[in-house]
Amino acid sequence: MDIEDLVEIAEKERASRKKHVIRCCLAAGCMASDSKGVKEALDKAVQEAGLQDQVEVRGVGCMKLCCQGPLVQVDTHESGATVQVGDDNQGPLYLKVTPESAPSLIATLTGGQTSLQRGNPKAPFFTEQAPIVLANSGIVDPERIESYIAAEGYQALHDVLREMTPKEVVDTMIASGLRGRGGAGYPTGLKWATVAKTPSQQKYIICNGDEGDPGAFMDRSVLESDPHCVLEGMAIAAYAVGANQGFIYVRAEYPLAISRLQTAIKQAKKLGLLGSGIFESPFTFNIDLRIGAGAFVCGEETALMASVEGLRGSPRPRPPFPAESGLWSWPTLINNVETFANVAPIMRKGAEWFASIGTEKCKGTKVFALAGKITNTGLIEVPMGTPLRKIVEVLGGGAPDGGRIKAVQTGGPSGGCIAAEELDTPVDYDSLAKLGSIMGSGGMIVMDEATQMVDVARFFMEFCMDESCGKCVPCRTGTVQMHSLLKKILAREATARDLQKLEELCDMVRHTSLCGLGQTAPNPILSTLRFFRNEYTALLKDDVHNGRNKNHPAPEPAPAPAAGPATGS
Amino acid sequence: MAAKTLTIDGKHVSVDESATILDAAVDAGIYIPTLCHLDGVYDVGACRLCLVEVAGSSKLLPACTTKVSEGMEIQTDTERLRQYRRITLEQLFAERNHVCSVCVANGHCELQTLAYRQGMDHVRYDYRFPQWEVDSTHSLFGLDHNRCILCTRCVRVCWHIEGAGTLNVSGRGAQARIITDLNQPWGTSDTCTKCGKCVMACPTGALFYKGATVGEMERDRTKLEFIVTAREKKQWIAD
Numbered sequence: 001m002d003i004e005d006l007v008e009i010a011e012k013e014r015a016s017r018k019k020h021v022i023r024c025c026l027a028a029g030c031m032a033s034d035s036k037g038v039k040e041a042l043d044k045a046v047q048e049a050g051l052q053d054q055v056e057v058r059g060v061g062c063m064k065l066c067c068q069g070p071l072v073q074v075d076t077h078e079s080g081a082t083v084q085v086g087d088d089n090q091g092p093l094y095l096k097v098t099p100e101s102a103p104s105l106i107a108t109l110t111g112g113q114t115s116l117q118r119g120n121p122k123a124p125f126f127t128e129q130a131p132i133v134l135a136n137s138g139i140v141d142p143e144r145i146e147s148y149i150a151a152e153g154y155q156a157l158h159d160v161l162r163e164m165t166p167k168e169v170v171d172t173m174i175a176s177g178l179r180g181r182g183g184a185g186y187p188t189g190l191k192w193a194t195v196a197k198t199p200s201q202q203k204y205i206i207c208n209g210d211e212g213d214p215g216a217f218m219d220r221s222v223l224e225s226d227p228h229c230v231l232e233g234m235a236i237a238a239y240a241v242g243a244n245q246g247f248i249y250v251r252a253e254y255p256l257a258i259s260r261l262q263t264a265i266k267q268a269k270k271l272g273l274l275g276s277g278i279f280e281s282p283f284t285f286n287i288d289l290r291i292g293a294g295a296f297v298c299g300e301e302t303a304l305m306a307s308v309e310g311l312r313g314s315p316r317p318r319p320p321f322p323a324e325s326g327l328w329s330w331p332t333l334i335n336n337v338e339t340f341a342n343v344a345p346i347m348r349k350g351a352e353w354f355a356s357i358g359t360e361k362c363k364g365t366k367v368f369a370l371a372g373k374i375t376n377t378g379l380i381e382v383p384m385g386t387p388l389r390k391i392v393e394v395l396g397g398g399a400p401d402g403g404r405i406k407a408v409q410t411g412g413p414s415g416g417c418i419a420a421e422e423l424d425t426p427v428d429y430d431s432l433a434k435l436g437s438i439m440g441s442g443g444m445i446v447m448d449e450a451t452q453m454v455d456v457a458r459f460f461m462e463f464c465m466d467e468s469c470g471k472c473v474p475c476r477t478g479t480v481q482m483h484s485l486l487k488k489i490l491a492r493e494a495t496a497r498d499l500q501k502l503e504e505l506c507d508m509v510r511h512t513s514l515c516g517l518g519q520t521a522p523n524p525i526l527s528t529l530r531f532f533r534n535e536y537t538a539l540l541k542d543d544v545h546n547g548r549n550k551n552h553p554a555p556e557p558a559p560a561p562a563a564g565p566a567t568g569s
Numbered sequence: 570m571a572a573k574t575l576t577i578d579g580k581h582v583s584v585d586e587s588a589t590i591l592d593a594a595v596d597a598g599i600y601i602p603t604l605c606h607l608d609g610v611y612d613v614g615a616c617r618l619c620l621v622e623v624a625g626s627s628k629l630l631p632a633c634t635t636k637v638s639e640g641m642e643i644q645t646d647t648e649r650l651r652q653y654r655r656i657t658l659e660q661l662f663a664e665r666n667h668v669c670s671v672c673v674a675n676g677h678c679e680l681q682t683l684a685y686r687q688g689m690d691h692v693r694y695d696y697r698f699p700q701w702e703v704d705s706t707h708s709l710f711g712l713d714h715n716r717c718i719l720c721t722r723c724v725r726v727c728w729h730i731e732g733a734g735t736l737n738v739s740g741r742g743a744q745a746r747i748i749t750d751l752n753q754p755w756g757t758s759d760t761c762t763k764c765g766k767c768v769m770a771c772p773t774g775a776l777f778y779k780g781a782t783v784g785e786m787e788r789d790r791t792k793l794e795f796i797v798t799a800r801e802k803k804q805w806i807a808d
């Protein structure tokens with residue numbers, strides 16, 4: 001394979017484009033409401049209408065507005081026209097398509113009518129997005145490498161291998177300002193530089209696709225919608241740091257992502273885009289999948305590596321960091337799925353282009369899984385620094401049925417709740433951290449006034465308690481005790497001393513736990529205490545006789561706080 | 570052999586560069602509480618009792634796994650550390666059923682000794698009173714999960730000193746527990762060599778010699794130390 005072959009594949013793919021391309025979402029969200037049946041029905045309807053020569057029904061990845069799925073969009077271009085990436089996405093968008101309605105949808109191509117609900121591709125939900133990672137999502141066919149190549153795929157890999165030294169690649173990454181999307185936001189270029197600098201006969205690359213936060217599905221969508229872009233990013237990273245073997249760690253709960261990755265790896269190998277002597281250079285790189293059993297802690301890098309080695313997935317103290325001593329003690333580069341998905345676009349369009357998006361300290365975009373009490377739930381990608389209010393009110397369309405938003409939870413079980421009055425906060429690593437939350441991997445749950453914040457804290461603590469690996473004492477026992485104190489508060493049996501004990505435990509677990517799971521487990525409590533302390537205190541009972549005399553009649557419980565206006569303001 | 574100089578609680582110390590903070594402290598006669606650490610087996614940093622403050626580091630660092638570096642300034646006994654240690658111990662006592670008065674290890678228990686030493690005189694958290702079993706199927710030893718603190722010393726000596734690989738950890742979080750072979754009764758284990766190193770390594774009354782009664786269970790660590798030293802110094806290899 002050389003560049004001519006690549007261009008030939010791309011041109012052939014573009015030339016074979018039919019007049020109408022009907023894109024039908026085949027990502028897990030829409031599949032759950034039978035989009036596979038829709039795709040089959042569309043194929044059949046095309047056959048029956050005899051339109052095979054003019055119509056391609058294309059299974060694609062996530063089309064983002066997941067709450068209205070199955071989604072189908074029709075793009076029409078006169079045959080022979082050169083269609084660029086980005087020219088699509090303009091045609092009529094149909095919502096909640098059923099297999100039964102497929103014939104009427106096909107009939108619209110020949111002037112017929114359909115009663116299907118139409119979405120607006122010009123709505124802010126779509127136009128306010130700035131897709132880099134998701135640029136191909138919902139457009140290319142994730143099961144055909146030709147479709148990715150037609151969207152300029154693997155060109156960056158060619159250019160890197162043939163025209164750049166590994167050091168230039170690392171320098172480009174540093175200049176781009178990309179920070180890791182797995183949660184901590186560590187500068188990606190610096191991490192690559194450390195691995196590149198460590199002398200070793202053997203190095204590894206790992207793509208972290210564990211994605212264990214409840215409610216998060218960004219990485220799954222990327223893997224399902226555009227697997228080749230992750231493979232290309234990994235290959236570029238491998239060249240930059242000097243690794244020849246990569247692993248993608250995906251949880252077994254993501255069967256569709258796994259099967260698409262398997263297909264993608266097979267196709268890339270067949271075309272010589274993975275394997276030995278890629279693009280007729282001396283560079284060799286292979287990728288294997290490792291399937292995780294679905295433990296949250298296995299997303300933590302040291303636990304993940306233990307799991308890849310076939311050991312029990314529990315974290316170990318760092319240092320040494322994976323960059324010095326990782327898989328089987330060899331230097332290892334570990335990055336998140338979304339981090340790798342940014343690599344090929346950066347190499348293609350340049351570090352300056354990437355660095356011009358976002359804020360001073362946080363470059364590029366971030367994908368969020370928008371969920372909860374909000375009109376448009378689904379997948380969004382916005383520039384770093386976009387105000388939370390814009391995400392929630394403009395893209396998300398606000399709370400449904402005119403409800404009032406009370407808080408937004410970011411960062412999953414390691415994150416926190418941001419009160420409605422802080423909605424003007426720009427969404428970037430540092431601003432969220434200042435409010436006691438974190439960016440995390442990109443889960444975003446919107447809560448309305450009916451939400452009881454103590455119960456939210458209890459929910460996340462229960463998750464951490466169940467997912468604690470049990471290795472270190474503070475997290476293993478502390479999460480159990482914090483959970484039971486929260487339950488006691490919710491049952492109105494706790495006193496001010498219990499609340500004090502809870503706060504003391506939060507501080508202790510946060511500062512003494514071994515890994516990030518324990519260190520961040522108190523965050524949901526700390527952040528709800530910060531903004532909604534009155535909801536906790538309203539549930540406390542008086543400390544009768546120091547709480548010792550259980551038979552002493554307790555005073556009347558305080559009035560329910562549940563639905564009242566939130567904070568102490 | 571390069572040396573590093575550092576200060577621990579204001580005292581100047583000089584140690585080999587391969588030493589951990591704990592090694593350096595022991596050398597200098599400074600006490601740091603430990604529970605999961607056992608001389609001779611590798612450290613895992615799990616109990617978090619040995620956490621110390623290091624100037625310039627925002628995180629507390631485990632003395633047992635952190636290597637020394639030049640000019641390090643270490644505090645081992647601040648009010649904050651004492652408080653965290655007390656809470657950690659309280660948590661351990663609340664977690665399972667540590668009833669000293671009826672324990673084989675009473676008077677010889679590292680958990681009990683640490684609690685005395687750290688001034689932990691009562692437990693402010695709710696006792697969990699979990700229902701754990703006692704495995705007494707082995708001909709020589711017993712395993713009482715009620716007294717296990719999951720320090721994994723036994724697992725480490727079993728794998729790395731004896732090389733039998735009988736003991737392991739199964740389950741997650743509060744459900745984590747020590748198992749033998751493929752989670753089967755210890756007495757039916759094919760791999761156990763009955764060497765007893767696990768019993769010697771256990772800090773509490775969780776692993777015991779059968780027939781021992783309250784307060785009788787004393788550990789013979791000299792045997793473990795002998796093997797570890799012999800291995801480290803290659804004493805069994807003839808010149």
Ligand SMILES: Cc1cc2nc3c(=O)[nH]c(=O)nc-3n(C[C@H](O)[C@H](O)[C@H](O)COP(=O)(O)O)c2cc1C
Pocket residue numbers: 179180181182183184185186188208209210211212213296297298299300301302334335336337339441515516517
């Ligand atoms: C409990 C825990 C769970 C984590 N889960 C994930 C995960 O699912 N995916 C991920 O990419 N990183 C996860 N991380 C972060 C990783 O340890 C690591 O920092 C990340 O993969 C590095 O990639 P990045 O630099 O590209 O962000 C987790 C961390 C912790 C402490």
Ligand code: SF4
Pocket residue numbers: 297314315467468469470471472473475476513514515516517518519
């Ligand atoms: S903090 Fe929790 S998850 Fe992390 S090592 Fe300790 S027990 Fe395991």
Ligand code: FES
Pocket residue numbers: 602603604605606613614615616617618619620631632633634
């Ligand atoms: S002795 Fe260091 S963490 Fe247990």
